[in-house]
Each structure stands twice: as C-alpha cells, then as structure tokens.
Amino acid sequence: MGEYDVLVIGSGSAACSAALRAAKGGLRVLVIEKSEWLGGTSAMSGAGVWIPANHVAAEAGIADSREDALAYLRAVAPEGWEQKEDALWGAFAKAAPDMLHFLSVNTPLDFRLINEPDPFAEAPGGKLYGRMLSPRPLSRRLLGKFARSLRRSTLPHSFTYQEIVDLDLYHHPIRAGIRQPSP
Ligand SMILES: Cc1cc2nc3c(=O)[nH]c(=O)nc-3n(C[C@H](O)[C@H](O)[C@H](O)COP(=O)(O)OP(=O)(O)OC[C@H]3O[C@@H](n4cnc5c(N)ncnc54)[C@H](O)[C@@H]3O)c2cc1C
Structure with missing residues (x-):
C-alpha cells in the first residue's frame, strides 16, 4: 500500500478537490472509494x-x-x-x-x-x-x-x-x- 500523508475518503468533487490541493502542496495522497464507481453524486450532477x-x-x-x-x-x-x-x-x-x-x-x-x-x-x-x-x-x-x-x-x-x-x-x-x- 505504501505510505501516505493524507487519506481522502470518497471520490466526489469535495474529496477530489481536497486530494488535488494536498497533492499540489507536496503531500502523498491516497483516495479511497467505497463504491465500484468513481465520482459519487458529483459525477451525476449538472456541475x-x-x-x-x-x-x-x-x-x-x-x-x-x-x-x-x-x-x-x-x-x-x-x-x-x-x-x-x-x-x-x-x-x-x-x-x-x-x-x-x-x-x-x-x-x-x-x-x-x-x-x-x-x-x-x-x-x-x-x-x-x-x-x-x-x-x-x-x-x-x-x-x-x-x-x-x-x-x-x-x-x-x-x-x-x-x-x-x-x-x-x-x-x-x-x-x-x-x-x-x-x-
Ligand atoms: C442529477 C443531479 C444533478 C445535480 N446538479 C447539481 C448542480 O448542477 N449543481 C450543484 O451544486 N449540485 C448539483 N447536484 C448536487 C451535487 O451533485 C452534490 O451536492 C455534490 O455532488 C456532493 O458532492 P460531494 O463531493 O460532497 O459528495 P459525492 O459527490 O456524493 O461523493 C461522495 C463519495 O464518497 C463515497 N463514500 C461515502 N462514504 C464512503 C466511505 N465510508 N468510504 C469510501 N467512500 C465513501 C461515495 O461512494 C461517493 O463516491 C446534483 C445532484 C444530482 C443527483
């Protein structure tokens, strides 16, 4: 699994924005998603x-x-x-x-x-x-x-x-x- 600084739970827009912000700040980030699909409600939305x-x-x-x-x-x-x-x-x-x-x-x-x-x-x-x-x-x-x-x-x-x-x-x-x- 490796080592990470930040664990982000979920893969919707809130989670992915947080993950990106942490990664851009130089932290090692792991995103975990409980569903077989990525994107959560965000992926279904009109954005x-x-x-x-x-x-x-x-x-x-x-x-x-x-x-x-x-x-x-x-x-x-x-x-x-x-x-x-x-x-x-x-x-x-x-x-x-x-x-x-x-x-x-x-x-x-x-x-x-x-x-x-x-x-x-x-x-x-x-x-x-x-x-x-x-x-x-x-x-x-x-x-x-x-x-x-x-x-x-x-x-x-x-x-x-x-x-x-x-x-x-x-x-x-x-x-x-x-x-x-x-x-
Ligand atoms: C058809 C539709 C259209 C919409 N259009 C708009 C719009 O145009 N504008 C707007 O502002 N809002 C819209 N919304 C509402 C908007 O989509 C949601 O408010 C928003 O996507 C929520 O984002 P989120 O990142 O908080 O959660 P989500 O996108 O729902 O992501 C949460 C993720 O976390 C995962 N998760 C949950 N618990 C765990 C766990 N314990 N472990 C691992 N993973 C977990 C879920 O499986 C999911 O993938 C719409 C909604 C729908 C259904």
Whole structure:
C-alpha cells in the first residue's frame, strides 16, 4: 500500500478537490472509494456551481466581493439559521473564489459564466449575473485508465448545467437537441 500523508475518503468533487490541493502542496495522497464507481453524486450532477467574487467574473469586469456574498447569504437564509451557520457561510465566502481559481489553474476544467441571476437578486448583496458557472464539457478519456469507472450521469450525459440553461432544454427539448450552446 505504501505510505501516505493524507487519506481522502470518497471520490466526489469535495474529496477530489481536497486530494488535488494536498497533492499540489507536496503531500502523498491516497483516495479511497467505497463504491465500484468513481465520482459519487458529483459525477451525476449538472456541475453548475455558485461561486461569488470569482475570477471569471472579475476578468469580465463584473464587480463583486466576498463581503457582498456574505451579506447575501445572511439576507436570504431562513430565519434562525444564522446562529448555527454563519461561520460556515463566512468560510465559504472567503474560500470559494480561491477554490475555483485553484481548480481552473490546476485542472482542464474551463468554467464559464451562466446567464442565471441569484435566486433573490434584489436582496442585499444579490447579483443579477456573475456568480453561477458551469465547466465546459470534457472528454472522459482524459481520465485514462479510470475512464471506464466514472459513474454515469442520470441526466443525458452531454448536458452540463451551462447547456441546460443556455439551450432552455426543459422548455424546448427538440430545439435544444439540434442547437449548440454558446461558446
Ligand atoms: C442529477 C443531479 C444533478 C445535480 N446538479 C447539481 C448542480 O448542477 N449543481 C450543484 O451544486 N449540485 C448539483 N447536484 C448536487 C451535487 O451533485 C452534490 O451536492 C455534490 O455532488 C456532493 O458532492 P460531494 O463531493 O460532497 O459528495 P459525492 O459527490 O456524493 O461523493 C461522495 C463519495 O464518497 C463515497 N463514500 C461515502 N462514504 C464512503 C466511505 N465510508 N468510504 C469510501 N467512500 C465513501 C461515495 O461512494 C461517493 O463516491 C446534483 C445532484 C444530482 C443527483
């Protein structure tokens, strides 16, 4: 088995991001997965991510901040949640932009902004655009020997969150099927 500095349990996006971060930091990492398939629920998802104050929006000239993100989370959370969850919201607002940047630099993932507003864009700290992203589709062949073990999506696997939103898949399934998503 060898010796490792870090043992990562599971192979979903949280586990794999943590494993990559540790490995890039020079630690020896072992990822273990209980299922015969890799990727967990993450592999079945549309991969849409809500990341405020992200570098993709900043490069597009969209103003946002970690402070606005935290103000938004506090404003829209159900009453009574703040007491238990505020530390988590603060940690998310602080770390999520760096996480997205780290993954963009260190993996083939190419995150693009999705034309989707915050669900309560009118709330304090809310934004109409710039926080919702989706990676462009990738070939599973990139996984090499692990490609056959990747868990299949429950969605038609060609559809990422970006394609679903841009093509308006659920309202116009046939038109979406013959159109290409915007680059
Ligand atoms: C169809 C669908 C679409 C979705 N679309 C989106 C979306 O667009 N945007 C979004 O934000 N969310 C979406 N979600 C939700 C999102 O996929 C999950 O919240 C997310 O993937 C959870 O990631 P994770 O890394 O925490 O866990 P998972 O991806 O579930 O990974 C956990 C892994 O750990 C393994 N494991 C568990 N216990 C052990 C153990 N004891 N030993 C070893 N391995 C273990 C599991 O087998 C699994 O592989 C969607 C979900 C579904 C089902």
